[in-house]
Amino acid sequence: MVTASQLGKTFVDAKGKSVHAVQNLSFEAHPGHVFGLLGANGAGKSTTLRILSTMIAPTHGTATVNGINVVERPEDVRRSIGFLSNSTGLYGRLSGREALQYFGELQGLSTSEAKTRIAELVDRFELGGFIDRICDTLSTGQRQRVNIARTVIHNPPVLFFDEPTAGLDVVMAQAVMEFIEEMRSAGKTIIFSTHIMSEVERLCDRVVVIHEGALQAEGTVDEIRTLGGGATLEAAFLKLIDYRREVRA
Amino acid sequence: MNPVLIVWKKEIRELMRDKRVRNAAIVSPFFILLMMMAMFGFIINTARKKENQKFTIVQADNAVVTAMKAAKFNVSTVATAEEGQKKIKAGEIGLVIEFPKDFDQQLASEKPATVTAYIDATDQKAQIALASLRKVLDALGTAKLEKILTEKGVAKEMSEPIKVKTEEVRLGEKGASEFLISLLPYMITIYAFFGGFGAGGEIVAGEKEKTTLETLLVTSVRRKDIAMGKFLALASICAMSSLSALMGVIFAGASGLPMFKPLFPDGLGMGPMQIAAILITLVPTVALFGALLLAVSTLAKNIREAQQFLAVVNIVVLTPAIFGQVIGLTDLSRARWVSLVPVLNTSTSIRSALQGKLDWVGLGLTVLVGVTLAAILIRIAVHLFEQEKVLARN
Structure with a gap:
């Protein structure tokens, strides 16, 4: 199981300005389930996964992986996880x-x-x-x-996937998704970060929508669709992140 | 297996598959040094051959010219001194000798004679030829003087009333040749650094650039162990490089091949104690360079930036190494504080060992300074490696 409680990460950029990459993010991911982190580029998905995999420390909040605190026992956490991204x-x-x-x-x-x-x-x-x-x-x-x-x-009992199909052709992307499904069947706890709606609909048992580092919504794919009030997951997602305001900005 | 050794083994395997690292650390120190020594040997051999020493004589026929021709010196003639000087200015020749017209008669009548040498002072071959001529004329002058003294009833040894007798006193039991003493400390120290130069750029900055670092950091191994494994790999590459240079010198000195003979007239001139002292000095030096390269590579965001940083570090390493090459011309080689200056102390310790003088205090201080600095740099490198910024690629 993976838990995040009020998780946050603040970076200081080159100009000395604070950038809140992740803000008060809380969720629980369970064994035998695929938990999706859905967000646009720069939403804070990769930062969240980096905190959970102990590559970087949270500025505030706590997280556990397989029952182990990510700050207190990082080596034990890393022994429990597998990490795959499109850029590894x-x-x-x-x-x-x-x-x-x-x-x-x-x-x-x-x-x-x-x-x-x-x-x-x-x-x-x-x-x-x-x-x-x-x-x-x-x-x-x-x-x-x-x-x-x-x-x-x-x-490992826990697997993190950070946009694992980005840059892959359809056949290879299919193979990756089949692998994730197989791992879910094997009882692994899976956290899957993506911005591709079809992958979320196919794989994720529960999803959090993240925007500008903050949680916008959490639930099953159907619940997200309802919460967003869109006919499709994509429409709901765009509504949840206030797409029009984004474009105007 | 210990995680440090796992990382070390993988790094060495990967680095040794990189042609650039292999060439820089193994092939180049051995062969470049051999080629350089062969080239020096060839030049010395060529310069020493009488037929390669060119003399242009202003039309003259005397005992010296006859003797020079008989000794197979390369002798040619010009009609006048002015013509000779023109040829020197045109770069055609470097040395013109003008004997007085009645040179033989002057000598026979016990009158001093003046031989004029017109020389292009920048022409090294002309300098060598002039030195040979001086030898011939000095011998002739001494023989003449001895004859005069004998005729006057004075012992012929009075031709040189005060003699300076030179006896070489070696600093230790056995010492290396002068060539080796001036070249080897510099080369071994420099190669210890430059051998690891390419690997240094790759080892962390390369992992950032090729996006393998993230994969490595999500393994259960502590970052400190990863950094230590990488440090050991860099130190090993630096050690390979300077050992390769040392092997090149040992091969050249011990082989007895004619091309190396002028540089090693008495063989290698280095015993097991000297070699052991060099090896002892090398341990902290390669540790220091390994740690320095690791710190730089960790600090850099990509290979290009690592190379930019290394270009600056290069100056810091090169300056004391170059000074170490000429320190023998000053009194500083005996100063104790030199043993406290990194790189310079390595050069000086190797130099002492090659002179056959085993300065154990200097060696001890060199090791102590090297190990202390290496430990500080490793700590800095590990600290940098433990920072979140280590993942930054841009």
């Missing part, structure tokens, strides 16, 4: 297998445990044709498959 790179001069071995060992697996796990993942994600090739020579799709395998190399 792979080491160009390592092969896929070497990269997986590296991350497996960093996540606490022994050399032999990591090898066994890699063999399972190679079968599961059909990596056999390219797993021993240097990552620089892999296609975008092949890299993303290795990256997915890297995310679950240590079989």
Whole structure:
């Protein structure tokens, strides 16, 4: 389970001005569910995921991942999570297998445990044709498959996905979504950040709409649609973030 | 396995697959140093050959000219001194010798003779040729003087009434050649830094740029351990680089190949103690450079910025290293405070070792200063690595 309570993050920009990237965000995500963070670019989705994955500390509020406080025991939190984003790179001069071995060992697996796990993942994600090739020579799709395998190399109970399909073709995006569905079925707690409505409608059990770092609405996809008063999720979303005011601004 | 070692192993594997790092850290120090030494050896060998020493004589026929021709010096003639000077000005020749017309007669009649040398002072080959001529004329003059003294009943040894007897006293049991003493401390110190230059830019700034850092930071390993693994990898690359330079020198000195002979007339001239002292000095030096490179790479937002920072750091490292090369010309090489100046102390310690003088206090201070500074820089690098800003790419 993942909880966030009054979570906030304030950055100071180059001019010394405070920027509230996340403000008083509270939610709960449960095992076996996909919890969506829906927002436009710059809404605070990635910052929220970075706080939850302990890459950055919250300015205020608390969060727990798998029952562990993100500020008090960050290493234990990171042992419980897998993180995948559209921008996570792979080491160009390592092969896929070497990269997986590296991350497996960093996540606490022994050399032999990591090898066994890699063999399972190679079968599961059909990596056999390219797993021993240097990552620089892999296609975008092949890299993303290795990256997915890297995310679950240590079989974590919680998974964070930060716009994982951005920049992927339809086929690869489909594969990523199938993977998320499979992980949900396996009982993982999943937090999924996106701005693509069709992905939210397909995957998310519950959604929070974030705008300018603050929570605008929370509920199931149907509840969000009703709250926004739109015929479609997209229309409801635009209403919730006050799209017209945004355009005028 | 310890997470620090996991990171170190991965970094070394990845860096060694980078052609630029491999060339900078292993290939270049060994081969460039060898090529440089071979080139110096070739130049010295060439300059020493009599047939390569060119003399232009203003039309004259005397015992010296005959002796020079017989000794296979490259002798040509011009009609007048003016013609010779014109040729020097035109850059065709560098040295013209003008003997008095009655040179042989002057010598025979016990009159002093003046030989005029017109020389292009910027022409090194002309300088070498003039030095050879001086030797020939000095020998001739001494022989003449001895003959006169003998005829007058004075011991011929009085041709040189006061002699200066030079006896070399080595600082230690065994010392390296002068060439090695002037070159090696500088090269080893410089290569320790430049070998890690490319890797330094890549190791953290490269991860930011290639978006792999985020992936690394969400593993359960502490940032401190990641930073330590990266530091060890950089220090290893720096060590490889200076060891590669050292191996190049050892190979050149021990091989006995003719091209290296002029630089190592008595062989390598470096014993196990000297090599051990160099290795001891290198440990804190590569630690210092590894920590410095890590701090710079962590501070930079991308590889380009890291390279810009390193260009500045370069000056800080180069200045004491260059000074270390010429410190022997001053009294400072004996000053104790030199052992407290990073980089300069490394150069000086290696220099002392090569001279066969094992200055254990200096060596100890060099190690202490290096280790202390490395520890401070590692702390700074780890601190930077633990900052949220480490994720900033732009």
